[in-house]
Amino acid sequence: MVPHPEANILVASATEAAAGALSVVADGVNGADLYGIDDSSIAALQYALLAQDYEAGSIDPAVLGSHELVYTYKEMHGGWLFRFPDDIVAALGQLDGEGLVQVARDWAKIFENDGSPPARAEVEEMLRQIVTLAQNAARRGRPMSWLAPGC
Numbered sequence: 087m088v089p090h091p092e093a094n095i096l097v098a099s100a101t102e103a104a105a106g107a108l109s110v111v112a113d114g115v116n117g118a119d120l121y122g123i124d125d126s127s128i129a130a131l132q133y134a135l136l137a138q139d140y141e142a143g144s145i146d147p148a149v150l151g152s153h154e155l156v157y158t159y160k161e162m163h164g165g166w167l168f169r170f171p172d173d174i175v176a177a178l179g180q181l182d183g184e185g186l187v188q189v190a191r192d193w194a195k196i197f198e199n200d201g202s203p204p205a206r207a208e209v210e211e212m213l214r215q216i217v218t219l220a221q222n223a224a225r226r227g228r229p230m231s232w233l234a235p236g237c
């Protein structure tokens with residue numbers, strides 16, 4: 087098995103990310119291992135953040151076109167580490183209060199068809215963790231990335 091980082095949303099230097107960010111841990115400051123993180127959930131998060139409506143069953147992957155692939159863990163089977171665009175990280179870092187609650191509510195739609203979806207409060211907590219990571223990335227001047235799972 088090809089090693090992957092412990093976290094699926096992470097803050098790492100460009101050099102660390104280009105080497106797979108294997109040393110990043112899910113400590114809530116540099117990384118988090120969150121439920122359901124994949125290309126669809128990240129696309130839905132971006133839709134929700136930008137207040138764009140979406141249907142959970144018909145996510146347009148083109149919305150992720152500005153997310154840069156920075157590392158492939160295994161060529162044929164992944165996972166794949168993508169860098170969030172700076173404007174998305176900045177927007178995430180500024181979320182709070184009712185804005186955070188609204189984005190979490192909109193983002194939660196992507197998980198509704200999962201066998202055992204997280205409760206809305208759990209989705210809010212996941213988003214709070216992402217906001218903390220985005221704020222840390224901005225404070226440290228480091229990119230924020232997400233891990234698309236392999237098959």
